[in-house]
Amino acid sequence: MAATVNPVNHRHQPLSAAVNHRNRRRVTASFNEFTINDGDKRSIKSTRLAKLISNLLNLYIEKPSLKSLLQRNDCNAVAQAEAKLDLPTISPKGDISNMWREIHGGSDWENLLDPLHPDLRREVIKYGEFAQATYDAFDFDSFSEYCGSCLFNRRKLFGKLGLTKHGYDVSKYIYAMSQYEIPRWLEKSYVADTWSKDSNWMGYVAVSDDVESKRIGRRDIAVAWRGTVLPSEWYEDMQRDLEPLGYGEAMVERGFLSIYKSKRMTTRYNKTSASDQVMEEVKRLLKFYKEKGEQVSLTITGHSLGGALALLNAYEASLMFPTLPISVISFGAPRVGNIAFRDELHHKGVKALRVTIKQDLVPRMPGIVFNETLQKFDDLTGTLEWVYHHVGAELKLDVRASPFLKRGSNFIGIHHPETYLHLVDGYVSSNSTFRSDAKRDVALVNKYCDMLVNELRIPPCWYQLSNKGLVSNEFGRWVRPKRELEDIPSPIEEENLDL
């Protein structure tokens, strides 16, 4: 059945009678607080649905009935945790130089995902920690005059966050803005005269050092994009309109593209777009290492919104550097574009590994209803330009696999990157339980949320500064300290890392 389609805005597309009603009722049953009128309204306003889902993300709902696809791990979580207290948090690093292309996704991670190859697990966690760093180092304090920037200068970033162990050096910071009004995406300072009214620190470019390069068999350029931990905010703000990327039929969500591509001469930090900044740095690094005769790879990572930006980054890089091995490792990322977008990425050899958690709603965005039904519809009628579609291979995790996590639908916690890293650490295969020799510190899961079982007695949301950063001055008055000079963001192009 051919449908008249507005290629840009799919929101108001009426549902055809051919739509599978079973799917719709399934959605109704899942979100049983919200009723969707099948009969009366032919067109369901997606904004209202978006709002409902958005509210859902902020609700703590009573635990659903468990379907035990996996055997519950009956080991006592507390006993397990206590047994590990005196153990290092990571295993010795393995040399992967003779299989780095496969680990990097060269063969679409065939036979490496289920069961999960230990070396791949380690790499996924490495990139996941790079993504997590974009949150840990971000100044969220709206009372700070530097709200929206990185807390540290790039030479200090990994040292401050305990990430020097990975053997990478940060070479550049990325700043982004958006020409569209997406109010809750941008972290803004309460202070009027501030470092930037328009831009946010959006991530960084890093390079493997000599030791790490030897271990992994090539020089790896890693790009980490910052996402959001409260996806409901931008989900409502994103218009869920597709926009062409400028080549062929590939189209991507307009809000993501705006963050990736926006620039304005009147800003301090985005006279060039995030895209320009990254491409320039990748180009520079590539040239440098190619002249030395080194093999180079590009690995782009991000959580949530950051995973979406990572994909846009990969697309652009594949056009500019056709022979460069490019992979995306994303965590809890939403859909980004249409089938043509997916196909072009595939055609250009970009490899994407989407790490998802079954209970996480974000990977099902946007078009969480529409897409399921239209997918079905799609199967009947062929390519529809305006359907959001996922790209690449999937590592699908399940919160129920871990004995350390609370049961119940804590959507904020389920979506959190630390939950992802925890589940990757414990993942063996799709029909195994959490591996007992997992070493990653379980306490990290509760840094920003409330996911760990009470028995572990790890406080929820524990990652915090003493007295919210206030310090007592010589007179005993509590004051906000000034940032060290070297940590104050500066739009002047930082001198390049001495390579």
Place this chain on the structure above:
Amino acid sequence: MAATVNPVNHRHQPLSAAVNHRNRRRVTASFNEFTINDGDKRSIKSTRLAKLISNLLNLYIEKPSLKSLLQRNDCNAVAQAEAKLDLPTISPKGDISNMWREIHGGSDWENLLDPLHPDLRREVIKYGEFAQATYDAFDFDSFSEYCGSCLFNRRKLFGKLGLTKHGYDVSKYIYAMSQYEIPRWLEKSYVADTWSKDSNWMGYVAVSDDVESKRIGRRDIAVAWRGTVLPSEWYEDMQRDLEPLGYGEAMVERGFLSIYKSKRMTTRYNKTSASDQVMEEVKRLLKFYKEKGEQVSLTITGHSLGGALALLNAYEASLMFPTLPISVISFGAPRVGNIAFRDELHHKGVKALRVTIKQDLVPRMPGIVFNETLQKFDDLTGTLEWVYHHVGAELKLDVRASPFLKRGSNFIGIHHPETYLHLVDGYVSSNSTFRSDAKRDVALVNKYCDMLVNELRIPPCWYQLSNKGLVSNEFGRWVRPKRELEDIPSPIEEENLDL
């Protein structure tokens, strides 16, 4: 109009037709979210009203229309705060030895409250900080095996909280339990095998050292009782039944009395009641100092529930030590007993100074409706045994007097002891604005709540430990540290302070 009265339980007393309807409508207008049916129901269930008020205490309600009884202080709060950054937080101490009895309330603080005498202000703040210490040092962490105890041993308490400046030494800790089930009053540890299942640390006894005693003209025994910062919790739990104190017609609220008096041989910390513990210590100290020929006073303080306990403590002390000058300095305390209770305290020469904030609801509890109306009723018909009544003189503060505080009905913040201390610090008289030479650190107001204007850029609820007390062990794992041995609570009678 004589009414048939149940002297114990006033809850179901029907409202007489003679009740002043104007009062009732005034209450309705104040809590305009809740309608009270005048006509239909003659008896209003106080439990439901209690619940409504309880909800109210947890609501942040949009700001009401301002009645400007006081001139707004137009000084820029930020400018004021910045000007004080390099100033000490307190003025030099004044010698009050020649007027200590008046400052202690010997003449009911006549001519000392409006305008507020500077030496009285300093003393009120001193006792207020003693009361605040009961919160700052309390282990609220339900995941801690010592939840409900004091964080520090008594020799360290004042040092840890920066209160040695007051020149007092803590001589004993007080523990309390309740025979009645008042679930939300008692802080309980999540851990099964814990320091105490029944008791909470409830306060302490302290004594002025030689230097301070000289300044204030006598040896002062200070008793500080811990209250609650979320009064709605115990307000619902308290039955609001009056119980006789055991002497005459004096009756007090049953829940307060239970905390003060309960004991059980099967407990670790309350084989003796809080009352027994305090009386024993006061008796011991009195004997010691009287033998040395010193003049001694007893000053009892507390915030909220602690203020109620302070009054019970004062009543008992007045019976046991008839010639001892006894004063109560309370902050945001509810009503405690009936008129007979008030009269007996008055008759025994106990002096009570109630520091209240006009917008704070707690001083109007219990019986927030009933009492207003019956008070009126009372005026017509004389003493009613079961009417809750306030005791003593009042220092009535107003949140609108301070340029540093947000406008609006933040009931939790308004009730907070740091808000009280802030307003006392700035108080001059009932028709003056906040004094410009007030020195107390304004930032302290936001330790536990969100009361300061945003312009000051002091984070709300800032008083917190780095990483909620977790520390990184040698393997980089985040763990809960053990308490130092000396800070572990022990029921064994601590050796007395070497006097």
